[in-house]
Each structure stands twice: as structure tokens, then as C-alpha cells.
């Protein structure tokens with residue numbers, strides 16, 4: 001990999017997501033050689049992916065070059081590499097660009113969409129975990145409306161304009177809200193010769209309330225907001241199969257829709273060599289102790305979505321969200337320095353800063369540890385927090401200007417089919433462009 005020898009211990013980080021970047025920043029000025037490996041050369045701000053899918057933002061404004069985050073630090077090296085395997089016995093990592101030795105290894109590979117083994121849904125449904133996937137979804141939505149104009153078959157036309165979003169967590173709620181706003185504000189103007197009022201946006205939730213990780217008040221209010229926007233909220237229904245046109249469910253309800261978005265679960269991104277049963281939790285996260293060490297491996301650590309630290313307060317690990325990943329990255333940064341200096345490490349304590357979700361313009365729900373609020377103020381808080389955590393000054397400015405413009409103009413001008421996503425090639429393309 002052409003990385004110079006150093007007298008400092010080498011810390012290899014796999015993954016430049018929220019956790020990996022927070023950790024690398026902590027180590028950037030310390031006495032350690034840091035090698036960050038990622039299969040993308042950019043950090044992906046996943047919370048705003050749904051805005052890319054719905055034409056509210058350009059993909060560039062939620063991505064940030066990893067190299068730029070740590071520019072100017074002499075002991076920092078980035079390599080664009082897909083990690084294939086970890087050999088813990090020889091402390092080496094196999095990648096598509098060669099092998100590398102580590103003194104300390106940090107796995108921060110995040111999570112991927114979990115289709116729970118349903119091959120049909122994986123092949124015919126859409127995931128929204130990466131920027132290419134969001135662009136695919138954006139193209140498919142727009143192509144379906146173009147197609148709807150061309151058919152005389154009312155049944156087919158309806159299916160082209162219908163959406164099924166599976167999963168009533170923040171991703172599903174935010175996407176459903178954004179689609180409802182497009183239906184109301186943009187489609188009638190863009191497609192005056194199409195009866196877009198017939199478009200149905202269905203949000204399907206397996207449990208008895210949406211946003212189950214938030215307070216009951218937040219769930220109720222979000223559901224009310226969605227209904228006001230015209231979204232059909234289905235609860236206690238599970239989508240069981242999808243053939244690309246029809247989604248069957250655990251009840252008699254069948255949805256006829258050419259677009260199904262699967263937002264019903266994620267699972268850890270595993271690595272060969274770290275996949276022994278005893279290392280993994282039930283949902284395939286790497287079991288770690290309070291210092292982020294993978295069980296039984298002193299020099300291998302895991303943070304973020306891929307790690308499961310079981311505590312009294314979080315018996316199934318911390319939520320798979322940005323804050324735990326960032327806080328774990330920072331804590332591990334301090335601990336690695338302590339380890340290198342032969343000082344005892346400090347256990348990780350998660351500070352829950354709350355959670356939030358937006359449904360649409362002036363509509364959001366926020367649960368803070370001490371306060372809960374919904375509506376316009378919550379929406380401003382949601383926007384401020386997302387701008388604050390977005391990496392890169394340019395990105396913040398671009399996103400802010402876009403939001404102001406979209407707010408004033410009721411518009412989303414990035415509704416562009418830049419990279420066509422034809423249905424007939426979908427299975428093949430889905431495989432190629434999954435990442």
C-alpha cells in the first residue's frame with residue numbers, strides 16, 4: 001500500500017463514516033500512524049439521503065472527501081480500499097489493493113440494509129443506505145412518472161405512481177413526508193396532463209406505532225403530520241414479498257406499486273476473519289467490552305453501528321445512530337493514546353442527546369432528554385442540528401441555501417434523471433450499484 005515505516009504504532013481504521021472520522025480526528029495530532037481505509041473516498045451524511053432521493057439536495061452536498069477532513073496531518077494516510085479479510089493471528093488486513101499490517105485495528109464499517117433473507121425484496125425493492133442507491137431511487141421515481149404519462153392503462157398508471165415505504169422508523173417517516181410534499185407541491189405543476197392526485201404514498205410499519213424508538217407523543221404527532229400530508233400510515237402490517245409490481249403482506253392487504261423502498265432494518269457490515277460466532281451478537285454486530293475491544297482480541301476494536309457494547313442501560317447495544325458512533329470514536333481516540341502511553345483505558349459512557357425526525361415543512365418531532373416538542377420549533381431544531389453535524393463549510397452553506405430556496409419556492413430542483421435506472425435492468429443494476 002506504499003505507506004512509509006514509522007516509529008509510531010500503526011492504527012488502521014476500516015471505515016470513514018461517523019465513527020471512523022471522529023476517531024481519526026482525535027488521533028491526527030498524536031504519536032500514532034493512522035491509516036484510514038474506505039471503499040469510498042467520501043464521507044456519506046446518511047441522515048440526508050432521503051433529500052437526495054427526492055430531489056431536495058444534490059448528492060455532492062451531503063458527501064465530503066475523506067482526504068480533506070484530515071489534510072495536513074503528516075502521520076495520516078488514506079487509502080481507497082475495500083477490505084476483504086482480517087487475519088488476527090498475523091495482524092494483517094487483506095484488501096483489493098494489497099495487504100497491510102496493523103498494531104491496532106479499528107473496525108468502523110457501519111451497517112447495511114437488512115432484507116431478512118428475502119431475495120425478491122432485495123432484487124426488486126429499493127434500499128437507501130448509500131448515495132448511489134439514493135440516486136437510483138431518485139431516477140426510478142421520476143422515470144415512473146414519465147412512464148405513467150405514456151400508458152393508457154389506468155391500473156398500470158396507478159401502480160407507477162404508487163409508493164410503498166416499508167419501515168416506520170425515521171428514514172421511512174422522512175421519506176414518506178418528502179414524497180407527500182412532492183405530490184402536493186411539484187407533481188401537479190410538472191405533470192399537468194397526469195392526474196397525480198391518484199398517487200398513493202403508503203408507509204407500512206410492522207409494529208403498532210411509527211418511530212418506535214421515540215416517545216409515544218412523538219409517534220402520535222408524526223403520524224398526525226403524515227396523515228395531514230396525505231400519507232396512508234399502515235400499522236401492524238408486515239410486507240412479506242414483492243415481485244416488482246405487487247407487495248404482499250402479513251394481512252390480506254396487497255399494494256400495487258412500482259416503487260417499494262425497504263427501510264425496515266439494518267445489519268452490521270461484517271468482515272471475513274472477524275465472523276466467528278463467538279465474536280458476534282444476534283444481529284451480527286461485533287461484541288465489544290466497555291473499551292471498544294472486540295471480545296478476546298486486545299488489539300482489535302469496533303465502534304459505531306458494527307459494534308455491540310452491552311450495558312445495563314443498553315442491553316442490546318447502543319442505538320445504530322450517528323451520535324453513539326461519534327462518541328465512541330472520540331472515546332476510543334483517547335483510549336488508544338492512553339494505551340500507547342501505557343495508561344489505563346477509560347470505559348465508554350454514552351451521553352444520550354435525544355432523537356428527532358422531520359416529516360416535512362414546519363413539521364418535526366424532537367425528544368430531548370428533558371424536553372419533548374413537536375411542530376415548527378422542532379423543525380428548526382432539526383435543521384440546525386443537521387447543518388451543525390454536516391461535514392464541510394461548503395456543504396453547510398449549500399444545504400442551507402437549498403433549504404431556504406426550497407422553503408420559499410415550495411420546490412426541489414434536483415429532480416433530475418442523471419443516471420437512468422431502467423426497471424428492466426433493475427436486478428442487474430441493483431447488484432452492481434448496491435454500494
Ligand SMILES: Cc1cc2nc3c(=O)[nH]c(=O)nc-3n(C[C@H](O)[C@H](O)[C@H](O)COP(=O)(O)OP(=O)(O)OC[C@H]3O[C@@H](n4cnc5c(N)ncnc54)[C@H](O)[C@@H]3O)c2cc1C
Nearest residue numbers: 015017018019038039046047083109110304305320321322
Ligand atoms: C437513510 C438513513 C438515515 C439516517 N438518519 C439518521 C439520523 O437522522 N440520525 C442519526 O443519528 N442516525 C441516522 N442514521 C444512522 C447513521 O447514519 C448511522 O448510525 C451512522 O452512519 C453509523 O456510523 P458508522 O461510523 O458506524 O458507519 P457509517 O457511517 O455507515 O460508515 C461506515 C463506513 O465504512 C465503509 N466500509 C464498509 N465496509 C467496508 C469495507 N469492507 N472496506 C472499506 N470500507 C468499508 C463505508 O464505505 C462507510 O464509509 C441514518 C441512516 C440512514 C441509512
